[in-house]
Amino acid sequence: MNRRRFLRHLQQSPLLALAAQMAGQQPKKALATAKDALDVFDFLPLAEKNVQSQHWAYLMGGSDDDGTVRANANAHAQWQIRARRQVDVDQIDTSITLFGQRHAYPILVAPAAAHQAFHAEGEVATARGAKARGAQMILSTNASLQVREVAPAFGGPLWYQLYTQAEFEVSKRLVGAAEQAGCTVLAITVDSATGSNRVTANRGGVKTEQRCRACHGLTQADYYKEHGMFEGIDPAMAKAGGRAVTWTLVERLRALTKMKIVIKGIMTAEDAANCLRNGADGIVVSNHGGRSENSLQGTMEALPEIVETINGRIPVLIDGGFRRGTDVFKALAIGASAICIGRPYIWGLSAFGAEGVERVLELMQTEFATTMKLAGTISTRHISPLHVRRRMM
Template structure:
């Protein structure tokens, strides 16, 4: 990408516009779309529009500290890269390029079960430990072996995704004819056989169950997994405060307030509307993350004020990967981080601990 084109990429949404021009329609639709009527997809963004920030003036902000320690590791800023599948659709080196982007951005990438490069290869390429997102497999023996493998490779935390027990209606994906291209497989699942590893992505009309995601995962499995692991366990896809509380009671280390970016059950609330309720229930007793619709530094600020310890971005880094590889991710994350620092400075905050809920108000009805 030439320098003048790159210099016109000023905010995260600019990456989507450019990626849309570069990607084939099916790949773009796979990233951009949500489930069914996309009510939840839209709600995630709309929730941020309803929040106003009340800045404190006349605070010395000549030094701003955005760092936070998560599971014993210091993060320069509280933004991680959410797990997403099939990066080879967006860049020829796939997840390896994403690893480089995460490394250059000094942030943590959560590798998806559905990556097109194995976790081991990703971790070997990475200068820092990765996290792994787990879709529990029907074969619990295989699942045990998978978490053992990724832990041995250097993984620092496991995120068990709990919001996609069955397929969701992906009308836009299906209309665009999205499927895993021939020759592209979920490398982490290759030991279950090439056919399984390349099974249909979301099935199609009338396909309720998915071959590569177990539909029978319960709290018993969470306890089982907790006992198998020697590294932190997070549940990804929690929206109910009661479920967050159960996760805490069962010894989970973190919860990711997420609705899968509006790609699972359509009609569930935005993540931002549930975050304060979950923070009130379990905040401070386990690590709390939020994803869904983070596009601006002010969104990061609002999520932290509502009780998140850190946020994750999904679609935006895939667009950046498609546009400019690792450099794209680096620049996109620099934009988001700087916007966040600007939000802190302009709101009179010098450390993450000074960002409080009292600094927000809901937009008055018009």
Template sequence: MAGGAPGPIPISDPHETILSIADLEKAASKKMSKTAGEFYNSGSQDQTTIRENSTAFSRYRLRPRVLVDVSGVDTSTSVFGREISFPLSVSPAGLQAMAHPDGELATSRACAKRGVNMAISSYSNYSIQAVRSAGTSIGCFSHAIQLYTMKDREMQERIIRTAEAEGCSAIFLTADSPVLGVRYNEWRNDFRTPEGLEFPILEKTTEDIRRQTHDGTFVGFNDDSHNWDREISWLRSITKMQIWIKGVLTAEDTELAVKHGCDGIIVSNHGGRQLDGVLATLDALPECVEAAQGRIRVHVDGGFRSGTDMFKALALGAECCWVGRPAIWGLAYDGEAGVNLMLETMHNEFRRCMQLTGCKTVNDITKASLARIDADGRPKRL
């Protein structure tokens, strides 16, 4: 069919059709418990940032070019020195086995089949070895290992050594979490990781975890005395993996990442789960890109719910977009097949957006493709 229309997607319920990420979220919510759904989907405090992560995209309009031959459109790009099929990858979301028993294993397999990258959370319910093996048994692609700064430096080093030995390409040092955000739903629900799930990367059994709330577990291992000089120099001394800073929202911290020789930053507000009221990641992206001046790679996560959202972020200067909750919804809906459905949906929409705006390659996506709606409601070219 002209334009590369997606074909019908088999689903378990013949009366249920998943055509968008919104459809997927709705279908997934039917399969998750209230407690699990609130853990995955809620942000901190008044939920302002989590809402604005998605609504920020509505402040931009597309400026399509017409009569362009887009029959051979190419959605691929390069991340971590390896080509991926389109500029999207799966963020380091924890506790994936609470959404589906296969958890991170299913996500890894889906990413490998789709040809995109995945970051492994410190809170993974499966080991680095197991997650890497699940994906690399299918095809070559890259994993990053997400880390917090830890009080137990020996354990942190063990995690890094294991990740490097298993072939992970990068460390995503989560820098926005000296403490956890004010998460009312977790506190009201006395949220604890379900019985039977473990955190093997953090060397915690289900018995260890169940003794404490999620917040209590975090306070127990995380080091809130972290700082730029100490963390980056220490990481450089023990690993050759790329070092990325996850949680950057300002030009000032972008400059510090450059100063300390980091390989990249992820413009992120932790999915709205940390400090409520910070900038939406799409709104923070332009100042970080401007500060980077091409000296450091810039990725972004937070609020992506369509391929058009991805297009807008790339037009603002991001190299790659990352998604967390959509992968969780895919898992909850149908395990590996659900994650694959999410990735396929995002890819189809992104490809179609490129074609309809007259972009033949990812490099053709620039500020010229966007206008911003000003306070007076009028569009203004960037």
């Protein structure tokens, strides 16, 4: 593509332009192989080319004017790394332990709905990519495929993300299927039970002529009939929560399962304190990738008060705008136990299937290890608040 055509392409693609702005550079031409990617943003041109426009808008967009998507990205730049020199970093340990299980890197695969909207092999491809890099995958309630189909491709215990359902019986069936498939952690999402104002996604949907049956039907009942996770559940009964996930509801869910309970979507110290008080096993600091309330608060801005409240008693995971190893390092330095990535692995999935997911994870893992060395930290346990400083504005 010559420069003029490229610029015209950019003009026609505001979402790609937004992504480029977030990357701090223009996207390059489509990759030939996953290995050619030098950072996660390199997947963008091919991913966008491969994906239907309404799916792309669904993936890239947030709420209202996408302000919180940008806030997540910008919040990482508010933190600087204080690098220590002259430390022998020949051998470093990048691993962490969560709920008794060792993970080679503190980078997990966040739950995201409908992977078949991005690649025909859907969550099975994601699972293979995650497995190849030893990264923990969290499977969404709204996955295109069922947990029992994805678990063998992952080859280890998945974590399962739950959207509580209007009928408790349906939530119970979903939790039962997850436990039966060997999941060890139940991440209950609490940030979007009442829906959100996805302008970019809806605009993308309006533009296109047909709806895609791979990820949704024409009606709510169709959606559940065709959605992997809801197989065998009466579509008339299946309906997402529509109301807040109260602690009473969490209690009822906890009584059903031996899985660890992680609350996903915490953004304040007050709610973190409630999680402790109510016996949550862990939390994910998250605003749903800027797709929930348009708070304009990046998750990295919320992290310090939450870490202070939790004070090491349970794991604190975080997601939102993690695109580079330096982002991961900074979150750990502030006090996070691990981070999750959302959109980047779907860019990889859209571009190259399992290989793309694998390469996205490899890039972030390698960048993280490089950052650890450059900052003079020999193990994740040695990454401390002394390794970051808030930028003076």
